[in-house]
Amino acid sequence: LQQLRETLPLLPPDPYLLLNPDAWHSHNEQLRPLPELAQVLDDISQAADGVDLVGFYAAGPISRGFASSSGAFGWHRANSFNFDFSLFHANGEAVKASYAGHTWNSAEFAARFQQAREQLAFLGRPLHTLAPGQYRAYLAPAALEEIISIITWGGFSAQAIASKGSSLQRLYAGDQSLSPLVTVDEQISGSLSQAFSTEGYPREDVTLINAGKAEGQLVNSRSAAEYGLNTNGASSDESPSALQMAAGSLAQADILKQLGTGLYISNL
Structure with missing residues (x-):
């Protein structure tokens, strides 16, 4: 800190340095309980039965703080989890998916995993070469x-x-x-x-x-x-x-019907 103070007078003025003199206060804690690791691992192992899966699971609190000599003080803490995973087909292709949020829901996760399983099955079908042109x-x-x-x-x-x-x-x-x-x-x-x-x-x-x-x-x-x-x-x-x-109005079950013979792009 002393070294910084000694360096400061040597610096040219910064015309765009705009310090905040307000003594604002902000306090937010989202302490929703994190899922039990044993339950998470059990849900993943059940859902992944019979498929080749690789993924990362991370969970815990994120904390951020700020304080100034003007009297400002901010504190933020929030719990969250993220499971980022890929399912691999025998041909080397893969489906990438994730499940993240505040509260682990076994039924929601199972549905998300089942969707990835269904997409994985498509990777075994013959490839179609698309001619240049416009597609829905x-x-x-x-x-x-x-x-x-x-x-x-x-x-x-x-x-x-x-x-x-x-x-x-x-x-x-x-x-x-x-x-x-x-x-x-x-x-x-x-x-x-x-x-x-x-x-x-x-x-x-x-x-x-x-x-x-x-x-x-x-x-x-x-x-x-x-x-x-x-x-x-x-x-x-x-x-x-x-x-x-903002959410749209197209229901998940109606996507393919509305799309017709167009392109369904699951990932880029």
């Missing part, structure tokens, strides 16, 4: 998540939008729009993410895309100072950490 397609949640994760690399960043480097630049400029069924939020409340940033600003829920049109953006303190915006506690790279997409 359904993106399963895992496939859509991979597309969304690419968009989060600066897509909603205030700095990227202001410097014309966002992958969603035309959406934020109003030149393009998505389906009115698409609504995307940064949903901090009730999530595993803490309600404060590492820079010492409270975080809040932000509607990023509303009915297919760009609405909000993620603004950290540096972007707020540089572009005259109000910070909403975004991270240093202004990427989302609790992204939520």
